Amino acid sequence: MANCKVIAIANQKGGTGKTTTTVNLGIGLAREGKKVLLVDADPQGDLTTSLGWPEQDNLSVTLATQLEGIVADREMDSHAGILHHEEGVDLIPSNIELAGLEVMLVNAMSRELTLKNYLNEVKNGYDYVLIDCMPSLGMLTIKALAASDSVIVPVQAQYFPAKGMTQLMKTIGKVQRQINPALKVDGVLLTLADMRTNLARVTAESIRQNYGRMVKVYQTVIPVGVKAAEKKIREMEEEAVRQALSEQAQGPGIEIEKLRLNFDTLLKTLSVSVSDLARFLSYDPSYLSRIRKGQRKLSDPQNLRRMPF
Numbered sequence: 643m644a645n646c647k648v649i650a651i652a653n654q655k656g657g658t659g660k661t662t663t664t665v666n667l668g669i670g671l672a673r674e675g676k677k678v679l680l681v682d683a684d685p686q687g688d689l690t691t692s693l694g695w696p697e698q699d700n701l702s703v704t705l706a707t708q709l710e711g712i713v714a715d716r717e718m719d720s721h722a723g724i725l726h727h728e729e730g731v732d733l734i735p736s737n738i739e740l741a742g743l744e745v746m747l748v749n750a751m752s753r754e755l756t757l758k759n760y761l762n763e764v765k766n767g768y769d770y771v772l773i774d775c776m777p778s779l780g781m782l783t784i785k786a787l788a789a790s791d792s793v794i795v796p797v798q799a800q801y802f803p804a805k806g807m808t809q810l811m812k813t814i815g816k817v818q819r820q821i822n823p824a825l826k827v828d829g830v831l832l833t834l835a836d837m838r839t840n841l842a843r844v845t846a847e848s849i850r851q852n853y854g855r856m857v858k859v860y861q862t863v864i865p866v867g868v869k870a871a872e873k874k875i876r877e878m879e880e881e882a883v884r885q886a887l888s889e890q891a892q893g894p895g896i897e898i899e900k901l902r903l904n905f906d907t908l909l910k911t912l913s914v915s916v917s918d919l920a921r922f923l924s925y926d927p928s929y930l931s932r933i934r935k936g937q938r939k940l941s942d943p944q945n946l947r948r949m950p951f
């Protein structure tokens with residue numbers, strides 16, 4: 643479609659509701675009769691999982707395959723790998739292979755434009771393309787901003803994100819000046835808001851006061867559904883969780899790769915995201931995320947053993 647709009651859903655802070663916004667906005671637009679393609683631009687593949695493809699390592703064609711084809715200048719069917727969801731949205735999925743692509747792209751020509759070039763090949767069939775970005779301002783997010791007409795920034799209403807917002811706005815400004823002058827900020831979306839608390843109300847007000855002149859802050863605020871998130875974890879098979887945890891918590895001798903695999907199994911068993919588990923345990927999501935990527939060991943296995951399951 644000639645007027646396809648490409649929107650990046652971005653915030654370098656983890657767990658602000660990017661994936662949830664992408665899914666719900668996408669399905670909402672599909673219900674309005676729009677043709678929608680969702681793009682999972684996060685190697686953690688949470689969008690792919692949340693749409694019902696948890697075994698994403700078994701997918702033969704993903705976003706990484708397509709981008710790699712563009713870099714290598716290989717003839718490819720650009721529609722290969724696109725999945726169709728029963729709610730009426732399409733998805734180009736991702737898995738951990740996307741992380742490896744960043745390294746490969748260091749020497750690639752026009753590396754910032756690989757995603758744009760790929761989307762140019764597929765977007766004609768769609769009214770909207772929504773890109774779920776990863777929680778970083780690295781090359782994959784730059785690529786998403788370079789490929790987009792606009793960006794929506796989900797911000798968790800519970801924390802005043804002063805430093806993070808300044809960094810994000812600087813990056814958007816840089817992309818506008820150097821790669822994509824047409825990029826617009828659609829708006830800031832306040833998410834996970836518990837408006838019964840003073841903190842959320844004060845934070846929402848501060849965000850409007852501090853950024854409202856620069857960018858639109860949507861009047862619509864997404865309320866937190868605490869019960870739903872916690873119920874999901876509490877309903878898990880307790881025995882399976884304990885078993886996976888005790889394997890993980892074998893102390894400093896455990897191999898980092900084994901820990902990574904165990905942790906992955908744990909998340910799949912629970913069918914929860916890293917952010918879910920982090921919130922439930924009051925852990926820093928980036929700490930758990932590094933364990934999941936095989937970048938660090940548990941520093942406090944005893945603490946994990948006492949998890950409140």
Ligand SMILES: Nc1ncnc2c1ncn2[C@@H]1O[C@H](COP(=O)(O)OP(=O)(O)OP(=O)(O)O)[C@@H](O)[C@H]1O
Pocket residue numbers: 655656657658659660661662663684688775776777833834835864865866867868870871915917918
């Ligand atoms: N309104 C809500 N109420 C309750 N839980 C929510 C809500 N929105 C999102 N969540 C939960 O919060 C967690 C973080 O949301 P989500 O995965 O959408 O954030 P994200 O910004 O994409 O995370 P990441 O930065 O890790 O990619 C998820 O477990 C999700 O299920």
